[in-house]
Amino acid sequence: MSLSAASHAELDPRLAAPFPKAVLPVLRNPQLRKNVAHAIDVIQAKRGKLVAEKRDWQELRTAASAIRAHALENLGAYLEQFEERCTAAGGTVHWAADAEEARKIILDLLRQQQATEVIKIKTMTSAEIQLNPCLQAAGVDVFETDLAEIILQLGDLEPSHIVVPALHVNRSQVREIFARRMGLKNLSDDPKELTNAARAFLRQKFLSIPTAISGANFLIAETGSVAVVESEGNGRMCLTLPRTMITLAGIEKVLPRFQDMEVMLQLLARSATGERMNPYTSLWTGVTEGDGPQSFHVVLLDNGRSSILGKEKQRQTLKCIRCAACMNTCPVYRQTGGHAYGSVYPGPIGAILTPQLMQMKHAQSLPFASSLCGACYEVCPVKINIPEVLLELRSQVVDQERKQAGRIFDPMYLGLRIANLIFAGAWRFHAAQWFGRMGLKLWTRKDGWIHSLPGVGGKWTQTRDLRGLPDQTFHQWWAKRAAQSRQEGK
Amino acid sequence: MHTSLFITCYNDTLYPETGRAVVCLLERLGVEVQFQPKQTCCGQMHANTGFRGEAFSQAKRFVRLYQDADTVVIPSSSCVAMMRDQYPGLIEELGNDELRKQYEALMPRVFELSEFLIDKLGVEDVGAYFPHRVAYHASCHGVRALHLGERPYRLLAKVRGLEVAPLANVDRCCGFGGTFSVKNAEVSSAMLAVKLQDVIATGAEYCTALDNSCLMHLGGAMHRQYAGMKTIHLAQILASTEEAPAEVTL
Numbered sequence: 001m002s003l004s005a006a007s008h009a010e011l012d013p014r015l016a017a018p019f020p021k022a023v024l025p026v027l028r029n030p031q032l033r034k035n036v037a038h039a040i041d042v043i044q045a046k047r048g049k050l051v052a053e054k055r056d057w058q059e060l061r062t063a064a065s066a067i068r069a070h071a072l073e074n075l076g077a078y079l080e081q082f083e084e085r086c087t088a089a090g091g092t093v094h095w096a097a098d099a100e101e102a103r104k105i106i107l108d109l110l111r112q113q114q115a116t117e118v119i120k121i122k123t124m125t126s127a128e129i130q131l132n133p134c135l136q137a138a139g140v141d142v143f144e145t146d147l148a149e150i151i152l153q154l155g156d157l158e159p160s161h162i163v164v165p166a167l168h169v170n171r172s173q174v175r176e177i178f179a180r181r182m183g184l185k186n187l188s189d190d191p192k193e194l195t196n197a198a199r200a201f202l203r204q205k206f207l208s209i210p211t212a213i214s215g216a217n218f219l220i221a222e223t224g225s226v227a228v229v230e231s232e233g234n235g236r237m238c239l240t241l242p243r244t245m246i247t248l249a250g251i252e253k254v255l256p257r258f259q260d261m262e263v264m265l266q267l268l269a270r271s272a273t274g275e276r277m278n279p280y281t282s283l284w285t286g287v288t289e290g291d292g293p294q295s296f297h298v299v300l301l302d303n304g305r306s307s308i309l310g311k312e313k314q315r316q317t318l319k320c321i322r323c324a325a326c327m328n329t330c331p332v333y334r335q336t337g338g339h340a341y342g343s344v345y346p347g348p349i350g351a352i353l354t355p356q357l358m359q360m361k362h363a364q365s366l367p368f369a370s371s372l373c374g375a376c377y378e379v380c381p382v383k384i385n386i387p388e389v390l391l392e393l394r395s396q397v398v399d400q401e402r403k404q405a406g407r408i409f410d411p412m413y414l415g416l417r418i419a420n421l422i423f424a425g426a427w428r429f430h431a432a433q434w435f436g437r438m439g440l441k442l443w444t445r446k447d448g449w450i451h452s453l454p455g456v457g458g459k460w461t462q463t464r465d466l467r468g469l470p471d472q473t474f475h476q477w478w479a480k481r482a483a484q485s486r487q488e489g490k
Numbered sequence: 491m492h493t494s495l496f497i498t499c500y501n502d503t504l505y506p507e508t509g510r511a512v513v514c515l516l517e518r519l520g521v522e523v524q525f526q527p528k529q530t531c532c533g534q535m536h537a538n539t540g541f542r543g544e545a546f547s548q549a550k551r552f553v554r555l556y557q558d559a560d561t562v563v564i565p566s567s568s569c570v571a572m573m574r575d576q577y578p579g580l581i582e583e584l585g586n587d588e589l590r591k592q593y594e595a596l597m598p599r600v601f602e603l604s605e606f607l608i609d610k611l612g613v614e615d616v617g618a619y620f621p622h623r624v625a626y627h628a629s630c631h632g633v634r635a636l637h638l639g640e641r642p643y644r645l646l647a648k649v650r651g652l653e654v655a656p657l658a659n660v661d662r663c664c665g666f667g668g669t670f671s672v673k674n675a676e677v678s679s680a681m682l683a684v685k686l687q688d689v690i691a692t693g694a695e696y697c698t699a700l701d702n703s704c705l706m707h708l709g710g711a712m713h714r715q716y717a718g719m720k721t722i723h724l725a726q727i728l729a730s731t732e733e734a735p736a737e738v739t740l
Contacts, residue, residue: 020674027680331663335680369674371667371681372538374634391576394540412669416536420544423499423530424551433503449713459675463682464710467504474502474509478525 011158012130013358016342018365023340032168036160036337039167040328046274047325047379054270063263065383068319071221071254072309078221078254079300085224089286091296099129102301106131106213106246107138109297113244115140115211121228121235122146123215124162124322125248125301127344128357131213143205145234147198154181160338162345163272163324168337202234212238212293216249217321218264219298222257225285226298229268229278239282245293251300252309252318264321267381271323304357313392317352319382324349326376326386332369341366348376352389360396367393411456430475437469444468493606494524494559496552498566499531505702507737511729512565512603515618518729519611526555534572537580539669546580550589553577557592561599563606565725567700570602571635602632603725604641604700614644620730621651624722625694626660627685627708629701633661642700642724649727655692662688666707682711689719696722 010016026032051057071078083093096102110118118140120126132142132153144153148166152159155177159165166174175189178197187197214235218227226247228235239245255264261283269278287296308314327333327347338346343354343363351370355363367390376386398413407413422432443450450466452458460466472480493516497509513523533548552573556562564570574597581590607613626646632638646654665671665681672678689697689708697712699705702723709721722736730736 020676023674023677027676033680331665331681331684332674332677335677335684367540368670369677371630371663371665371670371678373630373663373667375630375661375663378634388575388579391537391540394538395542396540398540398542412539412673416539416541416544416669419531420536420541420547423533423548426528426530429499429530436503451714456672459672460710462675463679463714464707465713466706466710467713469503470506472506474497474506475525475527477506477510478513479527 010339010342011127011344013343013354013363016363019340019342019369020365022342023336026336026340031170032337033335035168035170037334039161039164040334043164043274044328047270047328048274050270050274050276054266060263060267061381061383064267064321064381065319067255067260067263068321068382069316071256072252072315072318074256075251075254075309078256079251081221082219082224082254083300085221086226086286086298087224089224090288091224091286091298094297094299096299096301096303098303099301102129102248102299102303103131103134105299106248107135107140109244109246110135110138110140110211113211113295115244117141117143117205117209118211118213119143119145119205119209119238119242120149120212121214121230121238122149122165123213123248124159124344125215125250126213127159129248129301129303131248143202143209145202145205145238146230147195147232147234150198150201151177154178158339159344160346161324161327162322162347162349168339202237206234206237206241210243211246212242212244213246213248214238216247216253216298217268218261219249219254220258220261220283221254223285225258225283227261228282229265230280230282231273231275231278233280236280236282239284240292242293244295244297246297246299248299248301251302251305252320268321268323271325271379271381304359307359308356314352314356314389316384317349317356317389319384320349320353321382322349323381325379325381326384329375329379330370331373331375332371341369348386348390349384352386352393355393355397360393360400364397364400367397415456430473433469433473437471440469491520491611492522492524492560493563494526494556494561496529496532496556496562496564496569497525498564498569500706501566501702504706505723508565508702508723508725510737511723511726512563514734515616515725515729516563519607519613519616521611524559526559528555532569532572533580534569534576535668537572537576538667542580542583545576546584549573549577549580550586553589553593553596556600557596559596559599561601561606561610562596563601563603565603565700565723566702567602567629567632567636567638568703570600570605571631573597573600575635602636602638602700604638604645605636607645607728608641615648616645616728618649618728618730619651619732620649620727620736622696623653623655623692623694624696624698624727625655625657625689625692626724627657627664627689627697627699627704628661629699629704630661630663632700638700645724645728646698649730652727655694657692658688659685664704664707666704668703671707678707682707686711686715686717690717694719696720696727698722698724698727700724 151166160168179187333347351366533545537545664685665678705721
């Protein structure tokens with residue numbers, strides 16, 4: 001059994017290998033690829049059916065896109081409104097400029113509570129700031145409560161998807177992890193039995209640990225409320241049983257009005273899991289005496305987001321509501337799964353979000369990890385034009401390369417610069433065609449095909465042949481025909 | 491009617507038979523085809539690889555060369571998508587207002603081949619004969635950028651002797667993606683392998699499309715694997731008749 005056990009470094013964009021290198025072990029792992037393709041094909045088929053039954057799907061997308069764009073354009077005002085209303089309802093709002101500050105705020109809150117254990121609802125934002133290793137190092141035991149997250153935590157694995165983080169693990173692998181870590185030798189791989197094992201394991205944590213950490217799907221400015229949508233009920237347990245609740249949320253998660261949830265919830269469940277409605281939607285506002293956590297904190301995380309907000313073409317990245325439809329439909333993700341992206345945010349959205357969160361100083365290979373097929377844009381419930389942002393980021397990466405001294409030794413860079421000079425005039429283009437044809441003749445076999453090329457061309461011929469260049473280009477044929485017909489005309 | 495053929499750089503160099511087929515087909519339908527000999531490239535390769543400045547110079551060249559054309563026909567959906575989706579951003583970035591006006595005046599007259607036949611000429615039956623089983627690969631730019639929809643199928647349905655083989659996951663990318671196929675050659679190959687399984691499962695003799703770039707990718711793998719299937723641009727099928735069968739090279 002071969003699970004790609006990514007170390008923490010592998011999902012840290014500052015340390016991860018570039019995408020073309022990181023994919024290699026995955027592409028050679030048949031079990032992993034089968035698990036990923038199967039999981040996303042199932043979700044996509046369910047999504048397709050439920051989207052088809054919504055006659056106003058495109059109108060919903062347009063509305064959601066407008067709501068999110070409006071919220072981002074007025075983010076400062078809505079965040080202040082959220083802070084004011086949440087505080088008035090008994091919550092405490094903290095502002096964290098970066099990951100380090102967010103970790104410190106959360107750790108200080110846990111120390112005030114003298115917490116040595118904490119339960120968590122799945123939150124990718126906490127993975128973004130690498131919260132779990134930080135808490136463990138500070139002596140706080142962290143217990144994930146989402147089924148997929150338990151699998152990952154007990155199996156010492158890393159998430160490979162933002163909605164179904166353990167989709168790369170199949171049930172016989174889950175059985176192995178649970179049997180080993182829960183001491184259940186006779187556990188079968190029946191999904192019901194596996195779920196019951198997790199349930200028994202978790203119930204005791206829910207009832208005994210008084211401190212919880214969550215993420216947020218939405219923050220509602222109008223009411224100061226926080227919303228979490230989930231499928232398993234573990235979130236509901238975490239949000240109601242503990243005494244202290246700490247919610248970590250990216251600043252972009254704000255919706256202006258409570259009523260906006262109507263649009264978002266119709267889109268989110270269908271896009272994310274292929275369900276009409278997610279099983280559990282929890283909404284809470286501050287603290288209610290005698291009901292639920294009596295101490296409630298929201299940590300609002302920037303961590304690079306406000307710099308994205310300032311860039312007009314890129315701002316749409318922050319409209320994302322983390323449904324993962326883009327990765328479920330992505331033909332690249334379907335082959336590679338999530339780990340190769342070297343970030344907790346994989347797939348097409350990760351390919352644009354991660355390098356931007358890194359201020360374009362890391363993860364520069366990710367904007368190129370796409371064939372630009374456009375499937376992501378087509379399914380995105382908030383209409384993020386991911387290909388457009390990919391292209392914008394590609395040009396920024398190329399502009400960085402232009403400043404590097406060794407760039408002329410990069411055959412791709414050099415080739416494209418030369419190609420530009422060639423395309424600037426027809427005679428240059430025609431001369432280059434002639435030289436190209438002559439050059440490639442050296443590699444063209446008697447059957448008229450090229451089976452192997454040197455240098456960058458070898459990247460093509462490692463799996464495909466290339467038909468040798470025909471002796472006559474189209475424009476030569478045209479010129480000859482025109483000359484003939486002129487002669488005949490005379 | 492006149493139309494000016496923009497053949498595209500790679501068709502000119504690698505697939506001249508597609509250009510010859512477009513000329514043959516359109517002349518048969520009574521269209522006078524013109525060819526602007528100064529044409530080179532639309533700039534797609536540069537734009538998609540992040541070389542925006544370079545792409546702009548080619549966009550400018552295209553718009554200036556074709557501004558007086560009645561109509562422009564292009565047998566490559568990804569090049570048309572480049573012009574429609576990326577030229578406005580490039581032109582805006584450089585703030586060239588004169589070029590923007592020229593571009594906006596030109597674009598309603600620029601057609602991808604199947605658009606030209608169905609939307610402009612209003613023909614579906616082009617009088618073609620191609621007695622083979624054919625799978626149609628709906629290329630990404632044709633489906634999601636140009637929204638070609640049923641156009642290619644309507645054209646294929648009227649080709650005498652031709653049997654369309656249904657292709658599973660018809661709009662899934664073949665993995666080419668221009669320089670992606672080289673920059674991320676291994677992922678591209680993995681995507682190609684999956685696509686090829688679907689294409690071969692059709693039992694077709696030919697795989698056709700409105701983009702020779704996808705067909706170069708699929709055909710390159712078919713040749714490598716002795717798959718017993720060939721690729722052919724849709725223009726060549728539509729140009730084919732009893733008297734003059736399609737030029738199927740190699």
